[in-house]
Amino acid sequence: MVVKIDFKSISVEEERLKISANDKICDIDICDVIGCHLSEEPAGFLSALFGSYPYLVVRYISKGKDYKWTAETLQVAGSKEECEALQNKINGILGQANLRPRRLGIFINPVGGGGNSLNVYKNVVHPLFKAANIKCDVNVSERPKHMIDLINCFDTASVDGLVIVGGDGSLLEVLNCLLTRAQKEADLDYDQPTCKLKPLEVPIGIIPTGTGNGTARGLYGNMDVVTAVLHIIRGRTNYNNIQAVYSGGKMVSFSGVVIACGLFTDIMYETDRQRWLKRARYSVIPLYMLLFKRPRLFKVKLSIFSGKSTSNDDSMEAQDLGEVRSVMSLYGDFFNNATDSKMDFVKLSRESRKTDVFTLLAFKESGRLEFMSSFLLFLSFTRSLFQKDFIAPYTVTGYRVKILSGDKNLPQDAHVARMNNLLDVDGEMIDLVDGEYEVWNHIRMQFSSISVKRVHILRQDCGMNIWRT
Numbered sequence: 124m125v126v127k128i129d130f131k132s133i134s135v136e137e138e139r140l141k142i143s144a145n146d147k148i149c150d151i152d153i154c155d156v157i158g159c160h161l162s163e164e165p166a167g168f169l170s171a172l173f174g175s176y177p178y179l180v181v182r183y184i185s186k187g188k189d190y191k192w193t194a195e196t197l198q199v200a201g202s203k204e205e206c207e208a209l210q211n212k213i214n215g216i217l218g219q220a221n222l223r224p225r226r227l228g229i230f231i232n233p234v235g236g237g238g239n240s241l242n243v244y245k246n247v248v249h250p251l252f253k254a255a256n257i258k259c260d261v262n263v264s265e266r267p268k269h270m271i272d273l274i275n276c277f278d279t280a281s282v283d284g285l286v287i288v289g290g291d292g293s294l295l296e297v298l299n300c301l302l303t304r305a306q307k308e309a310d311l312d313y314d315q316p317t318c319k320l321k322p323l324e325v326p327i328g329i330i331p332t333g334t335g336n337g338t339a340r341g342l343y344g345n346m347d348v349v350t351a352v353l354h355i356i357r358g359r360t361n362y363n364n365i366q367a368v369y370s371g372g373k374m375v376s377f378s379g380v381v382i383a384c385g386l387f388t389d390i391m392y393e394t395d396r397q398r399w400l401k402r403a404r405y406s407v408i409p410l411y412m413l414l415f416k417r418p419r420l421f422k423v424k425l426s427i428f429s430g431k432s433t434s435n436d437d438s439m440e441a442q443d444l445g446e447v448r449s450v451m452s453l454y455g456d457f458f459n460n461a462t463d464s465k466m467d468f469v470k471l472s473r474e475s476r477k478t479d480v481f482t483l484l485a486f487k488e489s490g491r492l493e494f495m496s497s498f499l500l501f502l503s504f505t506r507s508l509f510q511k512d513f514i515a516p517y518t519v520t521g522y523r524v525k526i527l528s529g530d531k532n533l534p535q536d537a538h539v540a541r542m543n544n545l546l547d548v549d550g551e552m553i554d555l556v557d558g559e560y561e562v563w564n565h566i567r568m569q570f571s572s573i574s575v576k577r578v579h580i581l582r583q584d585c586g587m588n589i590w591r592t
């Protein structure tokens with residue numbers, strides 16, 4: 124929306140822009156100003172003489188419902204001197220806010236989600252960064268895993284932050300690369316789950332142009348591109364928890380969203396194979412697999428650590444779960460933050476940062492329709508999801524899974540054996556060693572030790588410094 128006002132209607136008081144127009148008074152926190160610039164001189168003599176043209180254009184953030192932010196425009200008409208003085212005043216205050224990024228490294232995955240990241244960057248993201256006077260070094264990935272090479276060759280010290288234009292998988296590639304590099308540089312034995320990891324120093328923002336966009340939902344409350352850009356411009360950061368996955372005695376991946384074996388891995392695997400379906404594959408394949416494919420069941424042994432288990436007991440002893448369809452963990456404390464209405468992801472992230480626990484779900488066998496109905500509950504994460512008989516929820520700081528065997532009724536062909544050794548981490552496939560893996564939460568908190576029965580596990584401080592609300 125563009126609001127036109129006269130210079131006399133605007134003033135700067137105590138780091139707020141006070142505006143009185145049409146009998147209304149409103150004020151804008153200078154932190155919410157995106158930027159301001161003097162408008163072009165009018166083209167011709169006549170328009171200069173008769174036109175009451177705006178001289179100063181002020182772009183600012185307006186915060187709407189459901190955490191949605193928009194970029195609004197004020198056109199301030201006044202003399203050149205008045206407008207220049209106002210501009211200098213605003214820029215002076217903005218300049219003092221040294222949280223704001225001045226230069227960003229942009230990493231675009233052009234094929235993520237609907238494949239329109241480049242257009243989104245050109246038409247939406249870049250104009251806003253330009254309005255905020257942020258310089259951008261743009262990199263575009265040209266093939267799978269190319270993002271890793273791009274990041275490896277990029278001098279992260281030359282920018283105030285990195286911005287990923289893509290989905291969770293792209294972010295994961297960047298996180299894996301940078302976090303692993305940070306541990307190597309610090310000479311840490313990061314393959315040990317008890318190793319105190321070094322946090323990332325460079326902030327990372329995400330512009331959600333992928334498919335799931337779970338990270339953006341947690342950070343910004345929605346998957347709106349403009350909202351994400353505006354958060355990055357404002358420049359406040361926070362440390363988030365991150366999970367690390369270990370298999371075969373090595374740390375095989377970090378994760379910021381979801382880690383799952385079984386059904387969810389099968390769906391991701393199949394979805395990736397059917398790329399010809401374009402974006403439709405994300406709804407067609409899960410539906411097809413849930414409705415028509417025979418469920419793949421397998422036995423698992425599950426060890427829960429520091430678990431205030433929400434279903435059984437607190438034991439870290441390996442439990443034989445019997446046959447399950449999937450074991451899945453989610454980045455935050457979904458269980459304790461669930462209500463009867465749709466999950467508030469911003470609140471969830473805020474609360475999850477304060478604790479060292481996250482949510483683990485074991486999906487047992489169930490009827491197709493029952494499973495389908497709970498599958499839909501995954502969109503909202505209401506409390507009723509966790510009350511389903513066939514879902515066992517746990518609140519954990521870490522867990523270990525050993526996949527014992529596949530469904531005895533299914534032929535143990537190479538495909539099943541392969542799927543038993545694959546893990547879905549934020550939508551990317553990770554190879555497991557002997558169908559066994561561990562996941563540990565790494566959080567930003569004071570170094571402390573937590574006693575979990577026989578094992579003393581030192582909690583770690585390894586967050587991703589990420590743009591937030």
Ligand SMILES: Nc1ncnc2c1ncn2[C@@H]1O[C@H](COP(=O)(O)OP(=O)(O)OP(=O)(O)O)[C@@H](O)[C@H]1O
Binds near residue numbers: 270288293294337
């Ligand atoms: N130019 C490219 N061509 C093909 N694949 C690419 C290219 N650039 C990146 N990739 C691959 O895309 C995957 C990541 O996609 P991304 O996460 O951005 O989108 P998505 O999978 O649609 O979204 P989400 O992960 O949020 O569900 C990675 O496997 C990465 O290696």
